[in-house]
Amino acid sequence: MKRRFSLLLLSVLLAQPAWADNKADLDSLRERLQKLQQEYQRTRESSAEATDALKQSERAISETGRKLHQLEREQREVQAAIKAATAEAAQTDAEIRERQTRLGEMIRQAYMRGGGDALKLMLNGENPSQAARDLHYLSYLSRAQMQLIEEMRQGLARLAELKESAAEKDRVLAEIREAQLKERENLLKEKQARQKMLNQLAGEIRKQRKEIATLKRDEQRLSELVARLAKLAAKPKPRPPAKQQTPASKKGATGDKPLAVNTAVPEPGRDNTPFSRLKGLLRLPVAGELMNRFGTPREGGGVSWRGLFIRAAEGAEVRAVAGGTVAFADWLRGFGNLVIVDHGEGYMSLYSNNESLYKQAGDRVKMGEPIASVGNSGGQESPGVYFELRHQSRPINPMAWIK
Template identity: 45%
Template sequence: MNPRHLIVGMAFALHLLSVNAYGAQDAAELATIRSKIQQLREQNHVAETNRNRAADALKQSERAISDANRTLFELNQQRNDTELALTQLRNRSQTTHNAIDRQQQELMKLIRQQYFSGQSDTAKLLMNGGNPNQMARNLTYFSYISRARNQLISALQQNLNQLDQLTQAQQQQQARLDQIRQQHQQQRQVLQQQRQIKQQVVQQLGSEIQQQRQQIATLEQNEKRITKLMQDLARAIAKRKAREAAEARKARPIAPHGGPVRQLAQPFTPDTGLGRLKGRLIMPTRGELIHRFGTPREQGGTLWKGLFIKAPAGQPVHSVANGQVVFADWLRGFGNLIIIDHGGGYMSLYSNNETLYKQVGSSVKAGDTIASVGNTGGNSETGLYFELRYQSQAFDPSNWLAR
């Protein structure tokens, strides 16, 4: 019997007893009934708590796994950027080294020319007398040599200074690279620990979680939850756009006669929605399509509101079109979930992910990697669950994706 029904029945019996001034029941029996009612309430509360625990037991570990993977992803990008910067610095250092070698050779050549000419001292040249014309030519020649030598010395000094700066920059980048590698190692340890925690939770509550996911009531609650979330997001987006439009009107320039400056009507830009892209959206990930929109779930009573693409864990998940991330978090029944607003009332939904690479507010382009495939939210199958929605209502994505 349902514990709640039993509680209500016993409470009603207790009420009759109290109205009857206990009737044939004595005070001790009444106390026993009250005690049993309290026990049933506590048992029902524990059962409800356990149901919530089964639904949310993976929340903390799956969030932590996503955060750790995202940090690793960002560290890899930083490492690649640092290695590229270090390579460029090394190339510049080598180029500067080569320039210094050439300048030193040219300087030595000029010094040797002056030395072997025997006329390196200009004052001595003037005191020796001789043909004035030849003397003038010699002075001009030596002035050229002297100017070239000074220019070489100056350029050489600049290159030596630049080489010192490049060496310091290399040392800084190398230290940064070592730090990133250390952080990378630490983050991998965190990831391993969180995966072990998730495995322990699955072992302890795996059957409860799976049973709960198969309950029709749970599936219906999940559908209501995601629909409400999409509606809330749509309202928030509409308010933000209205506020931005109001601010834009306030900032509009004023004409000399006092009214607003008339502006030409702006043409509609189809980039604000998915309408123009029907049949040309990229696939969010590669894999086997095992559940289609509108087909009944195995448990019956509810239909699939999107596509489930079976794929290996860790495989990239891509945004199907340009847009902005408006939700990136764990949600009961959907695991690590990311929602992208494409404008014009269109949104795309990607759930069951192991990792969320993008965060709320991030702008994305078609094909950008936004997540990685997983099996979060208590789902036993590894893959991507994908939906398209217009004004919060799900519709069949099949005809919108490129074949």
């Protein structure tokens, strides 16, 4: 293009009527630009379809992760129940042994009193009063023995019931968890395939955008040149056009190198403190690498960062920076699986690009409570969390609130 531009300038200096050839070049360039824009539109439509498919996949992965998180909690409860049942079993076993000892003592005392001789004395009519007392005592021992035996039977039955119930529930949970893990594995494979397709489409779109922008600039320059040449060709002494200035390029806001590393995460506490009084006391929601500064231009320019992207290990817990109510928990285009927590007084915190959402809209959360897991949903290349703080819907610098 620069060579063509130089030749056209030379033709103007030599006062040759070359503008007609450049008009043909312009028509050819416009035709190429039109075809490229049509291809670009088709690629964008394919990308939108892939994004919708990725949305469903990431939603399903989030739901599976939430169920797994719930199953892990239920499994801990079952394990605690089994531990309690084991303790109760030991206590019941001790009680059974104690009752066996008492039963043996009763039998020994009955034998020592000569229960059989008392019955003979009563039948023979010898000392009937003593025989009656002995028979009454024997009757009491018999009832006590039967009660102890019944208590032992009930205790053993209860013990067997507790163990069987806990073991059965644990087996069911293990089966469900295995099925959920397989489902999650399949969903992750599907997500990776769709993400790969989306990345390819995104690469094509970036390439086409760059080429379209270049062609538009070339078209504008050539159009201006053709217009000037057309005017100059009608004059006896043409003058060369003014030299065009190349606009300065804009540098990207961030690269792959982190600006800082965060190791502290929110801990439980201060749930009753108004959010406005927590300035300078908060922690970032996840440990990881800070990849940008609030308010700086994003790569490509034009848009500034309204929050912080924290690159972190996939699957790590994302914690609420303060107590509040979940206002939104769903997939959103450009943000993936997103959680928004309302802290009151017009303050909200946003956590996006998550793999799984542990909470649902309307849930109450406490400071430091896990609300999601780190991922790269929404088309993000690296796993991490995009975090924003807002007041009255306007973004505010999170670092001004971090301890």
